[in-house]
Amino acid sequence: MQYDLIIIGGGPAGLAAAVSARKEGVENILILERDRELGGILNQCIHNGFGLHTFKEELTGPEYAWRFIQQVEELQIPYKLHTMVLDIRDGENGKTVMAMNREDGLMMLTARAVILAMGCRERPRGALNIPGYRPAGIYTAGTAQRLVNMEGYMPGREVVILGSGDIGLIMARRMTLEGAKVKVVAELMPFSGGLQRNIVQCLDDFDIPLKLSHTVIDIQGKERVTGITLAEVDENRKPIPGTEEFYVCDTLLLSCGLIPENELSGKIGVELSRITSGPVVNESLETNVPGVFACGNVLHVHDLVDYVSEEAARAGACAAAYIRGEKEKEDTKEIPVFAVDGVRYTVPQTIRPACMEDTLTLRFRVGAVYRDCYVSVYLGDRRIWHKKKRKLAPGEMEQVVLKKSDLTDRESFDKITVKVEEA
Numbered sequence: 001m002q003y004d005l006i007i008i009g010g011g012p013a014g015l016a017a018a019v020s021a022r023k024e025g026v027e028n029i030l031i032l033e034r035d036r037e038l039g040g041i042l043n044q045c046i047h048n049g050f051g052l053h054t055f056k057e058e059l060t061g062p063e064y065a066w067r068f069i070q071q072v073e074e075l076q077i078p079y080k081l082h083t084m085v086l087d088i089r090d091g092e093n094g095k096t097v098m099a100m101n102r103e104d105g106l107m108m109l110t111a112r113a114v115i116l117a118m119g120c121r122e123r124p125r126g127a128l129n130i131p132g133y134r135p136a137g138i139y140t141a142g143t144a145q146r147l148v149n150m151e152g153y154m155p156g157r158e159v160v161i162l163g164s165g166d167i168g169l170i171m172a173r174r175m176t177l178e179g180a181k182v183k184v185v186a187e188l189m190p191f192s193g194g195l196q197r198n199i200v201q202c203l204d205d206f207d208i209p210l211k212l213s214h215t216v217i218d219i220q221g222k223e224r225v226t227g228i229t230l231a232e233v234d235e236n237r238k239p240i241p242g243t244e245e246f247y248v249c250d251t252l253l254l255s256c257g258l259i260p261e262n263e264l265s266g267k268i269g270v271e272l273s274r275i276t277s278g279p280v281v282n283e284s285l286e287t288n289v290p291g292v293f294a295c296g297n298v299l300h301v302h303d304l305v306d307y308v309s310e311e312a313a314r315a316g317a318c319a320a321a322y323i324r325g326e327k328e329k330e331d332t333k334e335i336p337v338f339a340v341d342g343v344r345y346t347v348p349q350t351i352r353p354a355c356m357e358d359t360l361t362l363r364f365r366v367g368a369v370y371r372d373c374y375v376s377v378y379l380g381d382r383r384i385w386h387k388k389k390r391k392l393a394p395g396e397m398e399q400v401v402l403k404k405s406d407l408t409d410r411e412s413f414d415k416i417t418v419k420v421e422e423a
Contacts, residue, residue, distance in 0.1 A: 002110045004028040004323050006097050008085050008264065009117035011040020013296025015068035016309040017115045020316030022075045026323055030109070031072070031079035032099055038072070038079065039065030040119055042305065044146045047170055049197075053306035064305060080104070088114060088268040090289055095268070113291040113319045116270075116279065117312065118261040120297040122167075122254070130216050137225035141167040141255040148174060156251025160228050161185045162216050164192040164199070166303065166395075168255020173202035175253075182206075183247045186214040186230050188237060191369045193257070194395045195303055216252070217244065225250055258301045268292060275345040276300040282334065283351045283360050284318035285311065293319050300347050300363070303397045307363070335407070335416055342366050342420030343375075344394075351416060353407040363399045364418055366392045374421045375400065380413035392420065 004026050007014045010033030018031055037043065042050070045061030052058055055067060072079065080101060087098040097109040122140040139147070139155050145167060147153040157180050161168045164187040172182045185203060190213045192199055203210050211230065217239050218229040232243035260278040262270070270287045271280045279287045279294040286293050295315035296308045332354055337346045346364040362377075370392040377385035377400055384406045392398065400418065407416075 001107065002028075002094075003030045004111065005030075005113050005115065005319055006095070006109060006111040007031045007115045007117055008088075008097070009033065009040065009119055009296070009298070010035070010038040010079055010081070011117065011119050011296070012042055012065060012068065012305050012308050013119065013298070013312040013315075014040075014115070014117035015065070015072055016312035017117055017293075017295055017316035017319070018077050019068060019071045019075060020313040021115075021320045022077055022316075024317050024320030026320045029077050030111075031077065032083045032085055032097070033079060033081050034084050036081055038069050038081070041142070044142075044149045045170075046149045047174070050305050053304065054309050061305075068309070085264055088264050088292075090268055090292075095291060112323050113293065114268075115312075115315055115319055116262075116265055116287075116292065116294040116298050117296050117315075118264065118298045120258040120260045120301055123257040123259055124254075131218055133219060133222050135219070135221040135223055135225050137221070137250050138219070138252045138254070141165070141171045141253045144251075144253050145171055145174065148178060154178060154180065155253070156180065156225075156249070158183065158249040159251045159253060160216075160230075160247050160249045161253045161255060163187060163255035163257070164194050164210060164212075165255040165257060166194040166198050168253060169194045169198040169202040171253055171255070172208050173206060176206050176208070180251075182208050183249055184208070184230070185210045186216065187212050188215045188233060188256075189213070189394075191393060192395055193255075196393070196396070215239065219252065225252055228252055258297065260298045260300065262298060265294070265298070270294070273300075273345060273349065275339075276347070278347075280349045281347065283348050283356050284321075285315040285348065286318060286322070291319075291322055293322075300345070300365075303395065307397065307399075310361075311363075335413070337362070337416045337418065339364060340417055340419045342368065342370060342392075343418045346418050351402075351407070353404060356402075356404045356407065358404050360402045360404070361399050362402055362418070363397055365394055365397055366420060367394060369393050370420055372423045374423060376419055376421050377402065378417040378419070379407065380415065382413075388423065 042061035042065040050064040083101040220227040231239040278299040295312040344367040
């Protein structure tokens, strides 16, 4: 079967990309989703706080997803559920997507363009090197969230949470509201990995302690978790003898980071960033494989779903332009973007000024907590953007809006640099 555009993933990124592409004139679109319904991770995020940027009102996760699902239905964009994509290949006649489901069996689909919107997955316990047995009662925070919010099961009653990512913070509140006792949230780093508002609303408001620079060094229990031991860590993240604390609990939730889901991306030859674990893209969110675009958490882990939708709409529009066969402008000079001096990464990683729209949103994260500092953008050795920030933290995604005129009206330059500077 042949399509103009195949979108892999029916979560917030895939839905927004599909809607955007259809509005840009792409008729033959197919969304492939491996779950039983559209909406992705939003379906289990029943708390509010979504949609303030996109819809100018506060919505729950399912409500936010439904807004885009309705648009997909109204625009009559077809989709296949319970469908697992097995492989993607690049060929002379376009991209070949191998997928499977119960109704259609093995399918070989071709498309002129593909948008990668597979989202991300949680870092498993096996990657954390926690000593002790592997008893029942250990869950990732996302798994616990699905059990409580969608399946109606309580993972446990006495809970310790390792990691202060946003899902972990939100589950601290959710478990408390369901009657569980959350003993402590421990974080290996000296700063939280979640949004400040979640620390306040999910921990402070419920008197749940947050212990920074702490980690789990032992897990007790063979059949079921009976307790865990925390210890403070030094600057090298090694436990400090004499700081051990024992907590009686029957459940350990892990909220230790998200990893973009890019096994499929690698199969088609997409270059991946060693920092984000997501594709390296240009200003059009196009990867190094022509006609393959990426957006949402498969590209880099976002803090707000509103930014996911905004980014995905851009990917859909750019994929539509590619499908229309719009030729690149003669001046397609590609400028690398360097993240230095406190900035961990940027998206996009390269910019073709001639292919930009009038403005371009460049998103980034920092690697530590900074206060009363500046974020600066340099074009070669000339500063083109400079803004004071009261606080920068790794858990908060930042952005810079670049103007096309700033990049095209300058003398010759060979790089763009984003950095944190002292006030």
